Amino acid sequence: MSRINLRDERQWAVSSTSATAIVAEHVRKTFTTTMSQPGLSGAIQSLFRPVKRTHVAVEDVTFGVAPAELVVLLGPNSAGKSTLIKMLTGVVQPTSGRVLVDGSDPRRDRVATAKAIGVVFGQRSQLWWDLPARQSFTILQNIYGISDRAMHRRLEQLDGMLALSEFWDNKMRNLSLGQRVRADLAGALLHEPPVIFLDEPTTGMDVVAKEQVRRFLRQEVDERGCSVLLTTHDMNEVKRLGRRVIVIDSGRVVSDGEITELRQRFGAAFRIEVELARPDAPVDVPGLGVAERRGPLVARVPDMRMTPPPSLQEALTSVIQTLEVDNIAVEEDDLEDVVRTAFLHYAEPENDHV
Numbered sequence: 001m002s003r004i005n006l007r008d009e010r011q012w013a014v015s016s017t018s019a020t021a022i023v024a025e026h027v028r029k030t031f032t033t034t035m036s037q038p039g040l041s042g043a044i045q046s047l048f049r050p051v052k053r054t055h056v057a058v059e060d061v062t063f064g065v066a067p068a069e070l071v072v073l074l075g076p077n078s079a080g081k082s083t084l085i086k087m088l089t090g091v092v093q094p095t096s097g098r099v100l101v102d103g104s105d106p107r108r109d110r111v112a113t114a115k116a117i118g119v120v121f122g123q124r125s126q127l128w129w130d131l132p133a134r135q136s137f138t139i140l141q142n143i144y145g146i147s148d149r150a151m152h153r154r155l156e157q158l159d160g161m162l163a164l165s166e167f168w169d170n171k172m173r174n175l176s177l178g179q180r181v182r183a184d185l186a187g188a189l190l191h192e193p194p195v196i197f198l199d200e201p202t203t204g205m206d207v208v209a210k211e212q213v214r215r216f217l218r219q220e221v222d223e224r225g226c227s228v229l230l231t232t233h234d235m236n237e238v239k240r241l242g243r244r245v246i247v248i249d250s251g252r253v254v255s256d257g258e259i260t261e262l263r264q265r266f267g268a269a270f271r272i273e274v275e276l277a278r279p280d281a282p283v284d285v286p287g288l289g290v291a292e293r294r295g296p297l298v299a300r301v302p303d304m305r306m307t308p309p310p311s312l313q314e315a316l317t318s319v320i321q322t323l324e325v326d327n328i329a330v331e332e333d334d335l336e337d338v339v340r341t342a343f344l345h346y347a348e349p350e351n352d353h354v
């Protein structure tokens with residue numbers, strides 16, 4: 001299903017709030033800050049006549065996340081991603097608009113929301129710094145009213161996925177970053193919430209720990225049917241975890257759709273490198289634009305997996321049928337380049353936000 005058309009999406013989110021785990025409807029957040037004036041006289045003036053500035057962090061954002069759906073929120077620095085997560089988790093009150101999580105308003109129904117969500121802010125631990133992780137888990141067990149039996153089963157499951165028992169008897173303050181985030185994740189999800197929010201959970205982690213966390217999240221979605229909204233700057237994370245990506249820039253949703261749609265929209269292509277059996281043979285392959293002819297033949301085919309022609313498959317079939325080929329290699333354009341193109345596109349004022 002295409003989700004690039006935001007108007008359809010708005011309709012969808014508004015009309016299906018009861019079946020949607022996370023709903024944001026026309027959400028806006030402004031922050032008013034006091035500007036400090038330079039120098040001593042400026043500082044004194046600021047005390048008596050403070051100059052206020054209002055800044056829009058999130059502007060009219062509408063989207064929904066279904067049960068058992070994982071959505072990646074992607075955007076440059078200061079795009080408004082964390083502010084959006086904070087509004088959805090009840091940490092910050094929206095200036096206007098409506099948010100619903102598992103059917104509850106996070107600011108009004110705090111108890112219901114606390115039971116329904118698990119939250120991890122990658123930069124900051126939410127467990128007790130001077131306690132071993134396992135003791136923190138026991139405190140959380142009491143807070144959430146988890147039975148001993150359920151706790152035992154959940155801890156076994158979490159340990160199996162996140163290898164917690166290697167370090168859970170050490171104080172949180174002594175854990176490495178990767179261990180700390182895994183402990184945080186376990187603490188936030190002990191009570192098996194249906195909705196999970198993660199703000200840059202794997203920043204700074206090594207590849208092994210990142211992969212552990214990603215596999216765990218996929219399992220939470222596929223087996224427990226959780227809804228996950230995750231922010232990241234890591235394109236690998238996007239590729240490995242997300243199918244649906246919401247791109248946010250300057251507080252607005254500029255694109256909401258499948259990664260493949262994003263790639264197509266911003267001109268991603270496949271690079272085909274062909275080693276010919278006879279390197280100087282004439283090349284005349286219908287529909288194939290040859291980019292280079294020194295050494296192997298290099299051609300680029302637009303990423304049109306969903307709306308051919310010409311599709312990669314057709315281009316490859318043409319090459320094999322038309323030429324005498326020794327070897328073919330196919331490379332995808334980097335997702336990072338695609339996203340950079342998307343950000344640049346939306347930075348131009350004349351380009352529409354869809």
Ligand SMILES: Nc1ncnc2c1ncn2[C@@H]1O[C@H](COP(=O)(O)OP(=O)(O)OP(=O)(O)O)[C@@H](O)[C@H]1O
Binds near residue numbers: 057075078079080081
């Ligand atoms: N409490 C606050 N008071 C004033 N301004 C704020 C506050 N929180 C966020 N902002 C501003 O709102 C804008 C969006 O910030 P936010 O942290 O949501 O961005 P982000 O997309 O998460 O960025 P990053 O990727 O760098 O973490 C920024 O300009 C930021 O300075």
